[in-house]
Amino acid sequence: MTAAKGGKNGSTKNGEPVETWDLRLYTAGQTPKSMAAIRNLKRICEEHLPGRYHIEVIDLMANPRLAKDDQIVAIPTLVRKLPDPLRKIVGDLSDESRTLVGLQLRRHQEEERQ
Amino acid sequence: MSVHQAEELEREITALRERLQEAEDVRRAITQGEVDAFVVGPGEQDQKVLLLAGAYSRYRQLIDEMEHGTVTVSTRGEILFANRRFSRIVGAALGELYHTALADYVHAEDRAALAALLTSPNAGDEGVVVRLARPGGTQVRARVSVASTWESYSTLVFIDLSEEDAAAEARETIEAIRRGEVDAFVMGEAVVTLNNARDPYQVLADRIQQGAFTLSPRGRIVYANARLVRLLGVPAERLLGAPIESYVLPDDRAALAAMLAGQNGRKNASGAQAEVRVQRASGEPAQVLLSAAALADGQSLWLVTDLSEARRHQASDERTRKFLGMLAHEFRNMLNGMRLSAELLKREPDAAERAKALDSLERQMQRMLEVVEDLRTINPRD
Numbered sequence: 415m416t417a418a419k420g421g422k423n424g425s426t427k428n429g430e431p432v433e434t435w436d437l438r439l440y441t442a443g444q445t446p447k448s449m450a451a452i453r454n455l456k457r458i459c460e461e462h463l464p465g466r467y468h469i470e471v472i473d474l475m476a477n478p479r480l481a482k483d484d485q486i487v488a489i490p491t492l493v494r495k496l497p498d499p500l501r502k503i504v505g506d507l508s509d510e511s512r513t514l515v516g517l518q519l520r521r522h523q524e525e526e527r528q
Numbered sequence: 529m530s531v532h533q534a535e536e537l538e539r540e541i542t543a544l545r546e547r548l549q550e551a552e553d554v555r556r557a558i559t560q561g562e563v564d565a566f567v568v569g570p571g572e573q574d575q576k577v578l579l580l581a582g583a584y585s586r587y588r589q590l591i592d593e594m595e596h597g598t599v600t601v602s603t604r605g606e607i608l609f610a611n612r613r614f615s616r617i618v619g620a621a622l623g624e625l626y627h628t629a630l631a632d633y634v635h636a637e638d639r640a641a642l643a644a645l646l647t648s649p650n651a652g653d654e655g656v657v658v659r660l661a662r663p664g665g666t667q668v669r670a671r672v673s674v675a676s677t678w679e680s681y682s683t684l685v686f687i688d689l690s691e692e693d694a695a696a697e698a699r700e701t702i703e704a705i706r707r708g709e710v711d712a713f714v715m716g717e718a719v720v721t722l723n724n725a726r727d728p729y730q731v732l733a734d735r736i737q738q739g740a741f742t743l744s745p746r747g748r749i750v751y752a753n754a755r756l757v758r759l760l761g762v763p764a765e766r767l768l769g770a771p772i773e774s775y776v777l778p779d780d781r782a783a784l785a786a787m788l789a790g791q792n793g794r795k796n797a798s799g800a801q802a803e804v805r806v807q808r809a810s811g812e813p814a815q816v817l818l819s820a821a822a823l824a825d826g827q828s829l830w831l832v833t834d835l836s837e838a839r840r841h842q843a844s845d846e847r848t849r850k851f852l853g854m855l856a857h858e859f860r861n862m863l864n865g866m867r868l869s870a871e872l873l874k875r876e877p878d879a880a881e882r883a884k885a886l887d888s889l890e891r892q893m894q895r896m897l898e899v900v901e902d903l904r905t906i907n908p909r910d
Contacts, residue, residue: 442712442719444751444764453750453769471765474712474719481714488701489712489719498635499659499667504701505709 433522435459435467436496442489443475447506451490454507462519497522597670597686605630605646608681617670617688619662630684635659635667645674646682657689669693739816739832742823747771747788756832759816761809772830777813780804787820803835815839858899866892 655673
């Protein structure tokens with residue numbers, strides 16, 4: 415599921431390279447919370463990171479061993495792979511403000527503006 | 529002061545400078561751990577060599593047993609000493625650390641903060657948080673502060689924040705569970721979902737042979753069963769959150785819109801149906817029959833019957849029916865012939881006629897055996 419144009423970190427804004435957010439969402443098939451997390455993440459990304467995010471959905475029902483990569487305990491869990499540092503947000507992302515704080519999205523946007 | 533006295537004074541000053549430099553060299557060697565014994569005593573006969581190994585070991589042991597990483601660096605940022613904890617944090621052997629640049633172990637974006645800390649060690653008592661690079665591309669966050677500065681050397685203390693991060697993550701997980709935002713857990717190599725994690729109709733919908741999806745009141749897909757995923761050839765995560773109309777061909781969207789409008793105004797679970805074409809990922813559209821039923825909370829459950837497949841099955845059934853009819857006709861003819869031959873054998877007194885009837889019966893039986901043999905090798909799809 416990709417919204418970024420030009421690949422990882424390949425987007426530009428006024429000629430300046432724009433950082434692409436690499437997000438990984440761990441789900442458990444189509445449980446209500448997993449589905450809600452997918453919907454909420456898509457909405458938040460479209461609103462706050464249009465055209466510069468990449469979402470990878472990993473269904474742990476299909477392959478539970480992949481949980482080891484990011485030491486996942488509870489599902490759904492969102493992992494921000496890029497930008498550094500890695501951050502995790504546990505839950506269905508229904509609280510947008512908490513999600514934005516967890517992703518440090520506003521802080522990054524302010525830093526980019528500076 | 530005479531010229532001679534001035535020259536004598538100059539020599540003494542030079543000698544004192546040399547001794548001071550020597551003392552400075554000795555101090556530097558001691559602080560850098562380059563010497564571990566001293567010669568002491570008033571005269572050549574009374575001189576003794578004192579080994580500092582014991583005291584040095586105790587000092588090193590104390591530093592090494594600290595639960596935090598400790599590094600002594602020069603003003604140029606060269607590592608002169610590091611304890612075992614620091615070597616474990618950065619995942620490098622102690623021997624590899626000495627005389628390397630501390631900055632090499634710090635994330636590029638955090639090096640400026642570290643340099644600022646070394647320049648103004650008293651600027652912030654709490655130090656700064658930096659990311660330390662570990663082998664394999666992983667990182668660990670650490671809070672670094674200056675424990676002491678002595679002339680051109682600084683001793684830094686690194687507090688590994690990964691345990692603090694793990695504790696924060698555990699707290700966040702517990703909070704998410706309390707808020708009811710989690711409905712599955714990873715247990716070893718298995719995923720366990722909570723008992724109430726799935727609505728009963730979803731469990732049922734996953735087992736039926738038709739495609740099924742649930743729509744939000746705004747017409748977006750909030751659930752899709754495995755059969756629909758296979759029918760459209762689109763991963764479930766892409767279907768979720770997407771408007772259903774994006775998968776219906778433009779010419780058929782009016783029929784869908786009419787169904788949606790009817791569904792939104794519907795309060796009970798009575799159904800509505802429409803035939804539309806849906807777009808598959810392969811590019812080939814599929815003719816489907818949509819049936820909708822209202823659920824609670826303004827959602828609706830939709831069933832998708834693949835008419836292309838149903839029609840293929842129907843055509844196949846028709847071919848099978850025709851084939852069986854033809855087969856029954858053939859068998860009936862052959863059996864009728866055999867019955868006539870048997871009647872003739874029973875009643876005919878003439879031996880020559882009986883031989884003819886017997887010959888005919890054998891030919892019909894042989895023909896029947898050949899047909900049966902053909903049936904054994906026939907492909908059901910032929």
